[in-house]
Amino acid sequence: xxxxxxLHPARRSAPARQAPNGGExxxxxxxxxxxxxxxxGFTFLRPTFIAPGNIHGMLLSSSIAALMFLGLTWIIATxxxxxxxxxxxxxxxxxxxxxVQAGYGWEAASLGGLGTGVLFGLLNAAxxxxxxxxxxxxxxxxxxxxxxxxxxxxxxxxxxxASTGFVGDLLAARIGVLPLIAVFVGLLYALxxxxxxxxxxxxxIYAMEQNRAAVVEAGVPxxxxxxxxxxxxxxxxxxxxxxxxxxxxxGQPYLGTSYFLDGLTAVLLGGMALKLGKPNVIGTxxxxxxxxxxxNGAALLGWTDSxxxxxxxxLLLVGVGLVVVARTRRRSAAHT
Amino acid sequence: MIRNQLIWRLGAxxxxxxxxxxxFAMQNSAYVSEGNIRALMRHMSVQGLAALGLTxxxxxxxxxxxxxxxxxxxxxxxxxxxxxxxxxxxxxTGGLAMGFAFGLVNGIAVARLGLPDIVTTIATGGLAxxxxxxxxxxxxxxxxxxxxxxxxxxxxxxxxxxMPFAILIGTALIACLLLHASRFGAxxxxxxxxxxxxxxxxxxxxxxxxxxxxxxxxxxxxxxTLLVASSGAANVTAGNQLLMPxxxxxxxxxxxFGRPSVGATLSGTLLMSMMLNGFTLLAIPYYxxxxxxxxxxxxxxxxxxxxxxxxxxxxxxxxxxxx
Numbered sequence: 088x089x090x091x092x093x094l095h096p097a098r099r100s101a102p103a104r105q106a107p108n109g110g111e112x113x114x115x116x117x118x119x120x121x122x123x124x125x126x127x128g129f130t131f132l133r134p135t136f137i138a139p140g141n142i143h144g145m146l147l148s149s150s151i152a153a154l155m156f157l158g159l160t161w162i163i164a165t166x167x168x169x170x171x172x173x174x175x176x177x178x179x180x181x182x183x184x185x186x187v188q189a190g191y192g193w194e195a196a197s198l199g200g201l202g203t204g205v206l207f208g209l210l211n212a213a214x215x216x217x218x219x220x221x222x223x224x225x226x227x228x229x230x231x232x233x234x235x236x237x238x239x240x241x242x243x244x245x246x247x248x249a250s251t252g253f254v255g256d257l258l259a260a261r262i263g264v265l266p267l268i269a270v271f272v273g274l275l276y277a278l279x280x281x282x283x284x285x286x287x288x289x290x291x292i293y294a295m296e297q298n299r300a301a302v303v304e305a306g307v308p309x310x311x312x313x314x315x316x317x318x319x320x321x322x323x324x325x326x327x328x329x330x331x332x333x334x335x336x337x338g339q340p341y342l343g344t345s346y347f348l349d350g351l352t353a354v355l356l357g358g359m360a361l362k363l364g365k366p367n368v369i370g371t372x373x374x375x376x377x378x379x380x381x382x383n384g385a386a387l388l389g390w391t392d393s394x395x396x397x398x399x400x401x402l403l404l405v406g407v408g409l410v411v412v413a414r415t416r417r418r419s420a421a422h423t
Numbered sequence: 424m425i426r427n428q429l430i431w432r433l434g435a436x437x438x439x440x441x442x443x444x445x446x447f448a449m450q451n452s453a454y455v456s457e458g459n460i461r462a463l464m465r466h467m468s469v470q471g472l473a474a475l476g477l478t479x480x481x482x483x484x485x486x487x488x489x490x491x492x493x494x495x496x497x498x499x500x501x502x503x504x505x506x507x508x509x510x511x512x513x514x515x516t517g518g519l520a521m522g523f524a525f526g527l528v529n530g531i532a533v534a535r536l537g538l539p540d541i542v543t544t545i546a547t548g549g550l551a552x553x554x555x556x557x558x559x560x561x562x563x564x565x566x567x568x569x570x571x572x573x574x575x576x577x578x579x580x581x582x583x584x585x586m587p588f589a590i591l592i593g594t595a596l597i598a599c600l601l602l603h604a605s606r607f608g609a610x611x612x613x614x615x616x617x618x619x620x621x622x623x624x625x626x627x628x629x630x631x632x633x634x635x636x637x638x639x640x641x642x643x644x645x646x647x648t649l650l651v652a653s654s655g656a657a658n659v660t661a662g663n664q665l666l667m668p669x670x671x672x673x674x675x676x677x678x679x680f681g682r683p684s685v686g687a688t689l690s691g692t693l694l695m696s697m698m699l700n701g702f703t704l705l706a707i708p709y710y711x712x713x714x715x716x717x718x719x720x721x722x723x724x725x726x727x728x729x730x731x732x733x734x735x736x737x738x739x740x741x742x743x744x745x746x
Contacts, residue, residue: 168541170488218731220724223486223541224674228717228724231667235717238710340710348549351542392561396553403546411538 111363114413118360118370122377129384136384139264145379146265147258150272151334153375155327156350157279157368158320163354164366166296167215167222167313171230172324172350173343175207178233179328184246184338193252197329204325207233208318216313230343238340246338254333268330279368288312293365348399349378355406364413378402432680436690439679443694447701454704461585465577467696468587469650471689473665474672475598476642478688479635481673482602484615485533485540487636490643490669492548493525494662496555497644502564502657505571514571519644525551526640530633555659563658576652587649594642599685611635612682643669667713671695671720678727695719 129136155176162169183200187193211229215222240246251258260267283289291312294302303309332338356377357370378399385395447454473490480487501518505511529547532538558564568574581589602608613621614628622628643665651657676691677683698719699712725731 214721214725218725218728220728224670224724225721227667227670228720231713231717232721235710235712235714239708239714243708243710348545351545355542391556393553393556396556397550398553400546400549400551400553403542403549407538407542407546408536411536415537 114359114363114409115361118356118377119373122373122380125377125384126380129380129387133384133387136387141383142264143261143266145376145383146269147334149376149379150266150269151327151330152346152349152353152379153272153276153372154330155324155346156353156371156375157275157323158316159350160354160357160366160368160371161283161292162316162320163351163358164292164296165313165316166299167316169211169226169317169320170223170347171207171211171226171233172320173346174230174233174237175204175321175324176328176331176346177340177343178207178237178240179203179325180331180335180342181237181240181246181328181338181340183329183332184248185240187248187250187252187332188246193250193254193333196252196332197254200329200332201322201325203233204321204323204328205318206321207325208321211321212314212317216310216317219310234340234343237338237343241338241340243340245340248332248336248338251333251336254329255336258330258333273372276368276372283368292316296365348403349375352399352403352406353378355410356402359406359409359413364410428681436679436694439694440697443697443701447697447704450701451704454701459700459704463696463700464588465585465653466700467692468585468591469646469653470665470668470672470696471591471692472594472646472649473643474669474676474688474692475594475685476639476646477669477673478598478683478685479602479611480639481677481683482611482615483632483635485632485635487529487544487639488541488666489525489529489544489548489551490639491662491664491666492551492555493522493640494643494647494665495659496525496551496662497522498647498651498657498661499555499558499564499659501573501648501651502568503558505568505573506564506566508567511572514573515648518648519641522640522642522644523637526637527633529640530636533636534629534632552659561659563656565656568655573652574655576649587653590645590649594645595685595689602685607631607634667716667720668692668695668699671716671723674720675723678723 126136135141155172159169159172179200182203183196186196186199191199207229211226214220214225214229258266258268262270283292291302291307291309294305294307295309295312299309331342335342353371353374354366357372357374358364358366360370360373361367362370381398382395385398390398444455453459473494476490477487497518500521501514504514504517509517525547529544532543532547533540576586576590579586584592602611610621610626610628610631613624613626614631618628643662646665647661650661672691672695673683673688674691675694676687676689679690680687695716698715702712702715703709
C-alpha cells in the first residue's frame, strides 16, 4: 500500500536542515563505531590481528580494493550501476601479465593494462552515457566480454611471472607499517572527497540520483558527467588490476569474482557512514578496510568459506536495508 | 499493421536461423547431423528454462541477478538429498523448493519492502552461494547418482523427444498459458508498464512481482537439475554459466520481437544455442563463448533500441527490410 500513498506529495518533502538528533548521529557515525568494535574484538580473540605484518598486509589489500571501487562509488551515487569493474580489473591484470611474459618491460605492460581499462571505460561510457542503453545489462555484457578476453589471454589458466618490476618495488615500499601505496590511495581519496563535497561536480552527482530530469533541466551536462564517471571507473579498476599483477606476481583471469560482492557491499555499506545512505568516498574507504579486516580476522579465527560468504552476503543485505530505511525516513516521497 | 510487423519479425528470425545454419554447415557438415541437433536441443533446454524464468522478471520491469547463485544452491540441495539416499522425486522437489524459497525472499524484499532489485538480488545470490557451501564445504557431490535414476532425466525419451527438451517444451507451454492466455499474463505486462496504474486497475501487482521472482528462481533450479543430470555431479559453481546466456536470450528475443515474451525468449535461446553449439563444433575454446554471447547481446540491444534503429532507418531509408 505504501507506494500508492507515498507517491502523493502529501507531506512537505525534505525539511531543510533538521537539528541532528541522537538517532541520526548514531546512524551517521555508527558504522565507524562498529568497525572499531569488530576490530577490537578480533584483537582480543587473536592478538596477531594487530601484528605489524598483518596490518601492513591488510592496508595493502585495502588500498588496491579501494582503488578499484572508487569509480563504482560515484556511479552508484548517481543511481546508475556498473557490474563490469571487477572483470575490467581482471582483464587489465591478465593483459599486463601477458605483456610482461611476452618480453615487454613492466612500464609498457602497465600502460597496456591501463589501456584496456580506458578502452572498456570508454565502451561502457559510450553505450550507457552516450547511447543511453540500460546500464545493468550493458555492463553485464561488457564485463563478460572483459572476463572472457582475460581468460583467453591465458588460454584459461593464470600466467605466473618471474619478476614484479617497478610495480613490485612500489608495492614493497613502506613507511613503517604503512605501505606507500596506501598513502597514495589515501591522498587520492582525500582529493575525491574534496571534489565530492566542495565542487559542483559532487553536488550534481547526488542531485542526479534524486531527480535526473530536474538536473537535466537545470542545464547540467548529465551525459558528459556519466561518461566521465564510467571512464573513471574503467581506469581505476585497470589500475587496481595492474597493481594486482605485481602483488600476486601473476595474472589471474578469475580474480574478478571475489571483488564483485565486496565492491557492492563496500559502496552500499559505506553509504551508511556520514551521508545516511548515499554512497560516498570516505564511507567506501572505511567499508573496504572493514571488509578486508573482517576477512582477515575470520581467517585467523578459522571460519569456513561458507561462513565467510554468508557473512558477506548478509552484510550487503543489511547495507541495502539500511539505505532504504534511512531514505524513506528522511524523504517523505518514496523514489521509484 | 501489427500482423504485418509480426510477420516481418518472424521472417527476420527465420532468416537469422537459416543464415547461422548455412554458415556453420558450410564449415562443418556435422552441424546439421541428427546427433548434433539433439545435442543442441539439450543445451537449449538448460539455457531456455533459466531464460524463461528470467522473462517473467523482465516483463514486470525488474532484474534478478540471484538466479545463478540460487541455482547452485538448488543443485547442491538436490545432490545432497540424493547422496543421503532420498528417493529421486524428494530430491528434485527439494532442490526446486529451495529455489522457490529464495525467489519468494527476493520477491517480498523487492515488491513489498521496496528494496532496490539489483543490489538486493546480488546480495541474496551471494547468500545462496554461501549456503551452497554448507552441504560439502564446496566439494562436488556425486554419490548415489547412478542408482537414483537422476541420469534418466537426461537420457530417457518421450514420444521421440529427449527428456530435457520435452521438459522445456512442457514448461514453455505452461508459461505461455500463464503469460499470454490468462488474466495474469495481462497483469504481468501491466505491472511492468506502470505499476501504479496497474494497481488502480485492480491488478495485484505485489503478488505478481513476487510470483515473477519465485518463478525465476524455481525455473533456474529446474534448469540446473537438468544440467546436474547431464553432467552427473552437483557443484557449487554450477549456476555461474546461466547468467549471461539467460540475459542474452531474453534481450535478444525481446529485441527481435519487440517485447519480452515466452516465444521471444525461446527464439533468443535457440539463436544463442545455435551459435554456441556451432562454435564448439568448430573447436573454438570455451572461454570465447562469453565473449561471443556478450558481443551479440550488446549488438542486439544497440541495434534494436528504438532511437538507434530509427537513426539507422534515416540513414538507409530504402533498406529497412534488409536488417
